Amino acid sequence: MTGAIDRYITAQVTFWKKQREQLHEPIKSNKLPFITISREYGCNGYQIAEKIVEILNSQNPNPPWAAYNKNLLEKLMQDTGLSSSLIETLTSQARNKLTDMIQTSFSSFPPQVAIHKKLVETIATLALNGHVVLVGRGSTMITKNFSRGFHVRLVAPLNVRVEKISEEMKLSKQDAQKLIAEKTRQREEYMKEFFKIDITDIHNYDLTINDANFSVEETARLIIEAMKVKGYLLT
Numbered sequence: 001m002t003g004a005i006d007r008y009i010t011a012q013v014t015f016w017k018k019q020r021e022q023l024h025e026p027i028k029s030n031k032l033p034f035i036t037i038s039r040e041y042g043c044n045g046y047q048i049a050e051k052i053v054e055i056l057n058s059q060n061p062n063p064p065w066a067a068y069n070k071n072l073l074e075k076l077m078q079d080t081g082l083s084s085s086l087i088e089t090l091t092s093q094a095r096n097k098l099t100d101m102i103q104t105s106f107s108s109f110p111p112q113v114a115i116h117k118k119l120v121e122t123i124a125t126l127a128l129n130g131h132v133v134l135v136g137r138g139s140t141m142i143t144k145n146f147s148r149g150f151h152v153r154l155v156a157p158l159n160v161r162v163e164k165i166s167e168e169m170k171l172s173k174q175d176a177q178k179l180i181a182e183k184t185r186q187r188e189e190y191m192k193e194f195f196k197i198d199i200t201d202i203h204n205y206d207l208t209i210n211d212a213n214f215s216v217e218e219t220a221r222l223i224i225e226a227m228k229v230k231g232y233l234l235t
Contacts, residue, residue, distance in 0.1 A: 032063075032130025032148065033232040035223065036139040038199065039154035041183040042161025043211040044219070045069070048154070049133040051220035056131075056233075067133040073122055140204060141195040150227050153205040154219070156212040206230070 035052065039045045049067035056065045120142050126132045127143040134143070140151045158180070166176035191199040202208050207226050209219055227233045 033227065034127045034130050034143070034146075034149050035133045035227070036127075036143060036149060036151045037133065037135045037154065038140045038152070038205065039136065039211070040156060040161065041180050041187065042165045043154040043156050044216055045135045045154065047216045048219050048223075049135050051216050052133050052223060055220055055224060061131060063129075063131055065131045065133065067135065068126060069135045070137060073119065073134075073137055138191060138195060141191065141197055144204070148232055150207070150223070150230065150232055151205045152223055153202065153208045154211045155208060156210060160212040 035049075037045055037049055046067065046069040049069070053065045053067045119137060123134055123137060123139050123142045124146075126134060127139070127146055127149060130148070140153075143149045144151070158177070161180055162173050162176045165171065165180060166173050169176065169179075171179065188199055191197055197204065207223065209222060211219065214222065224233065
């Protein structure tokens, strides 16, 4: 699994670096669109991101789309070589934007939030390159002021999420409900501590979808069609 993750990330970083080196004239940072997906615990997330990438890449975009979840983001953060290479993919204009954002966001935080700072830097860099689907990790709030970002919130009734978690993790429904409550509390506290926002506020998102009413592919296509309406994707 680790080898596959390495190859996945390295291939995209290499592509971005090559693309930047081939530019003969300055381009505006954040030219390409990106997607963030926030979800209630127990909803589909990365599966939908992967389906979006599969559908969009069938049209041979340049550069290809890629999906990032917790595991991929942590790999990027932990690997110094990959992390440095990722920063190098940005144009000077985009790097300045990233530097300004980091300085503004962390001026009032103590040094021990270095891990959070690294997460913000990684997510912001991916979004500035564009053609990525970012799942969770505060990606919506980190990139909310970036242009051409499309932010999605996935929700579902509690009983549906309990059933899903119970089945997937082989838990009793009672234990599944306790786990959902604990994960929800942790996520909400994290977002309030570092971003000062309510993650459940629908005004933070462009599109909110009831995950219980659509299949993974249907949800992916809904998001893609909404982006076309916004003019972020070609029709």
